[in-house]
Amino acid sequence: MTSGRDLCCGEDAALLHAFLDGELDAANSLRCEAHVALCPACAAELDRLRALRDLLARDGVAWRAPASLRAKVLASLADEAGRAARAGEAAPARPLAPNGWAARLHGAARRWTGVPAGLALAASLALAVLVMRPDQGPDLPGQLVAGHVRSLLASHLTDVRTSDQHVVKPWFSGKTDFSPPVVDLDDRGFSLVGGRLDYVENRVVAALIYMRRGHVINLFLWPSDGRRPTAGARDGYNILGWRQAGLAFWAVSDLNAVELKEFQDDFAERSPR
Structure with a gap:
């Protein structure tokens, strides 16, 4: 103002x-x-x-860019921020606060009130890369939490917003090189919100969004490369990974670990094996 x-x-x-x-x-x-x-x-x-x-918005006037373009833009922003980070490696790294870089992203979001979502997204991406230690290299848990936090900061939780699994699943057709399973867990207390594309480990991935009592669950999934997913926590967020039907699944949320495990069990039970 x-x-x-x-x-x-x-x-x-x-x-x-x-x-x-x-x-x-x-x-x-x-x-x-x-x-x-x-x-x-x-x-x-x-x-x-x-x-x-x-x-x-009328037909013949508007042209909607493919969703894959968004993922490429995110990757380009991350690469640019990474180059900036490497350029400043000579400066000694300052220790992060106990709450870590995710808390910094939340603090930055509060200062970005009223800034267009695209600018906030770019800034949050740059900050997420800059605060990583240069000698750690790619950090999968960090990337997953960054993706989760980005989706909340930039008001871009979903590309397709619906609780209908039969709408969300076909939406990914042609946008990913695999078919993500989408299951209805509403009777288990996990409500499907929708889905979107994200970018993790240099590839386009699917993200399914579920909600439980106001807690957002980002479920990232892509074809498994054989690595065994694990469970853990980062900056106040619980992370739970598993493999199933040739895919790697990673759930990220501030939901407590017990209920996140319930989510994994319920999802795994209803999706193809």
């Missing part, structure tokens, strides 16, 4: 775009909505923007 001027008026008119695209945090979104209800000029501008968006 700038200089005490009314939200969405004058130099803050650009916030109407962020409001329309759902890029404001909850508090500022409510403030903007309340202001628009009382300001005819802003209400008219918002209607104009909505009409323009609908016009651009």
Whole structure:
């Protein structure tokens, strides 16, 4: 917000775009909505923007980039941040706080209130790479937690949002080189939220999203390379991995370890073996 001027008026008119695209945090979104209800000029501008968006979304006008492009962009951002990190290796590394780099990402998110989601995502990616120790190399648990945190920070938890497993599974067709199993666990207390593409260990992977009592579970999966997944914790998040039907599964959540194991057992029981 700038200089005490009314939200969405004058130099803050650009916030109407962020409001329309759902890029404001909850508090500022409510403030903007309340202001628009009382300001005819802003209400008219918002209607104009909505009409323009609908016009651009018509067939023959809009072209939706493939989901694989998003994964390539994420990889490019990570590579660029990695080069920046290597350039600064001469500087002594400062020890991380007890909560680790994931806590830094959360702190950064609080400072990015109102910043478009794309910029927040790029910054969180860069921060996730910069705080890794250069001598550790690729860190799978760290990448998994980074993917989990990114999905929460950038308000991009899903590419396809639905609780219907018969919609989520075919959505991945043509976007991944394998067919991820999608199971309904609602009767077990784990609600399917949807799915998305992510990027782990230099490859596009599938991510299935489940929820339990407000706790998000990111289930990353891709063809197994024979390594034996393990269980552990990183920066306050529990990580649980297993292999099944030629795939590697990794569940990441702030849900307690006992219930995360219940999730694994229930998912494994209902998916192909």
